[in-house]
Amino acid sequence: MSVRRNTVLLSVLLLTLVLSGSAFVEELDDTFMETKEPDDIWLIQFYAPWCSFCKQLDPVWHQIGSELRSLGSPVHVGKSDATASPALAKEFKVRNYPAILMLKNGVKYNYPGSRTKDGILDFADRVSGPLVRSLSSPRLFQHAISRHDVMVVYVGATSELKANLTAAAEELIVHTYFFSASREVVPKELTLTFLPAVLLFKDGTYFIYDEEQDGDLKSWIKRERFPNFFLVDSYTLYAMGESGKLVLLALLEDRHLCEDSLRYKRLVEKVATEHKETYSRKFYFGFMEGSGYIDGLIMGEAAVPSFIVVNLSNDGYFLPPGPIETEAHLLHFLDGVLDGSVEGLGGNGFTQRLRRGVYDIRTTLTPVFRDAPVLGCFLVGFPLTVGFIFCYLCIKNRPTSAEEEEDAPLRAPSLQRKKRQIDKKSD
């Protein structure tokens, strides 16, 4: 009798565990927008059943759900099968999988970073709070600055500038933290000749926004929101395109850096810090571990370790004309890029886009042919045959007006590269 009661108790306990476990992440369908509470904040992953990167994200997503719950966060965590609930995915303009978005006060925020637990939790924390957070004491200011590599701080009373900053935060909160404080809260050592002011803290120093010199506030933040020298991943490098600056990278191994790699990395860091005044308006500096993204950019195999300057505004790049052994060599390379004496490669001109198209098809099909030649032949042969028949019919039935092309939106080459990189990363 008691054994049976224990069994029942145990089952109830297990069931509770299972139910509470799965309740960290809610499965959302097309009814979501009508049924959700208007004030709720949601973090949602859109996935597709065939997407292996989504499957890899699953345990992380569950941890995120459970962690936010145990922290008492107001953020609800959900996920939605975009193939089963296409209307919801359309509402959120989902293009790639997994897509990670937040919904707050009717505004949708797209997660732009790498698919790591910490990155996503940080994003959830940032977006779920106020756009501009108030720092009420020097201690809170110190706490904030110790936690964030880059942060924007408004100093002064309410003003038009603050309204402008809040408007900029509406878009840029997905990347950066925004704070506001009174003069007494920020350190006395800061030289502030006018108030109100917007300060950007990074690299152990700060920059003061000057409308005349820096132009529009939002563009200034977009331009300056990255550290001067740091470990760059493919998502960040892609996002750096918005800054309009060039990026000097030391391209290193995935892991176990060799002697040369360490030297290359130190050299870039040295130039970044010691020649900041000269180059930081035009360049960011960093190192990248693994060359997958750059391989896609240059459409070939990048040497590792090596130096490369990337122009993300136009998918262009520059390679050093000679060996780089010293700081002087590296500075010479940067000057050459700026004055045009180092030849620019790549870019987004017509022939480059054509080359990229061919390259993309080749890199997509090569592994298919290697692993499953029959499938590969089918994948290539089938569209060719269809195309052939189509052309034949077109010619035969002339003259007919060309039908408008069906929904095949041309994706920007950089986007394709990004997607492929994401695919690769999750392999």
Ligand SMILES: *[C@@H]1O[C@H](CO)[C@@H](O)[C@H](O)[C@H]1NC(C)=O
């Ligand atoms: C706020 O933004 C508007 C429009 O961009 C601009 O004209 C104005 O000068 C800005 N005000 C301040 C104080 O920066």
Ligand SMILES: *[C@@H]1O[C@H](CO)[C@@H](O)[C@H](O)[C@H]1NC(C)=O
């Ligand atoms: C980088 O690309 C932009 C956009 O095409 C271009 O205006 C700029 O001149 C390029 N920079 C260099 C150094 O080539």
